[in-house]
Amino acid sequence: MAEKDNEKMSREEAGRKGGEATSNNHGDDFYEKNGEKGGEATSESHDKDFYEKNGKKGGEATSNNHGDDFYEKNGEKGGEATSESHDKDFYEKNGKKGGEATSNNHGDDFYEKNGEKGGEATSESHDKDFYEKNGKKGGEATSNNHGDDFYEKNGEKGGEATSESHDKDFYEKNGKKGGEATAKSHDKDYYEKIGKKGGKANSDGDNK
Incomplete structure (x- = not known):
């Protein structure tokens, strides 16, 4: 048993040393080129399903290992980096594409439900x-x-x-409410001026 543990530790140690030696002997350019080659080779030998499955696994693993604070910090950093490297035209084009894609994938019911939720959330926080x-x-x-x-x-x-x-009853109720609201917010002088204007308008109309 001890012999197997020694063998295992020996391999780990050798791997670590090999990684350090490679790191010391090569610069960023070496890793970029090999990473690019590896990415192309993986892309040629795998289909969309492969990336979806691995992306899902990676997302679940990340989700299990990190809390909300991790996503907030990285989202903020990503947003700042994107903001610094792109202009208004970039956001307009991507916003338009995103809107079209959302529109193609969802019906009126989707927008009504989300609009209602958004309205309630805004109402509660403002x-x-x-x-x-x-x-x-x-x-x-x-x-x-x-x-x-x-x-x-x-x-x-x-x-x-x-x-x-709407029917006649609707207009009567709203007319009454409007009259009461106007009466509360205006004084006698307001009505005299309005009455004077109305009388003058009628007089001008009769003279014609």
């Missing part, structure tokens, strides 16, 4: 102030990119869609 700020930014961005014609067309479409999906 307050009213977050939505107000982002809503304001989105409104300003939309305003800068579109003219009056855009709003008229979309307002008309929205009005038609609302009209088709």
Whole structure:
């Protein structure tokens, strides 16, 4: 038994020494060339199934040996490295490809479920102030990119869609709520000015 252990240790020691000797005698270029050759040889002698199985095994082994902290640190490093070596065009192209691939592989149900989950997660982690700020930014961005014609067309479409999906009772309830909200947020002076404008408009129309 001791003889076998000595033989085993001897082989391990010899392997270690051989590795050190190779490392001392060769530079990075040697390993790159041999790694490239080995990769090409493996690629030629194996198919897609081989890589999928080994990739899965490697992923499971890595997952078993490391915690969340490992992935966060490496993901952050990878993101920084990618960010430094690529420009905006790279992200646009890959984002477009990823979006097309996702779109081809999934139906409406997938987007509805994920949109719902994303909405719930965002809702739980943000307050009213977050939505107000982002809503304001989105409104300003939309305003800068579109003219009056855009709003008229979309307002008309929205009005038609609302009209088709709601009855008289809906408008009465919402009109009442809107009137109450306006009454609470405005004073007598506001209504006098509005009434004056409305009277003037009617007068101008009658004179024509």
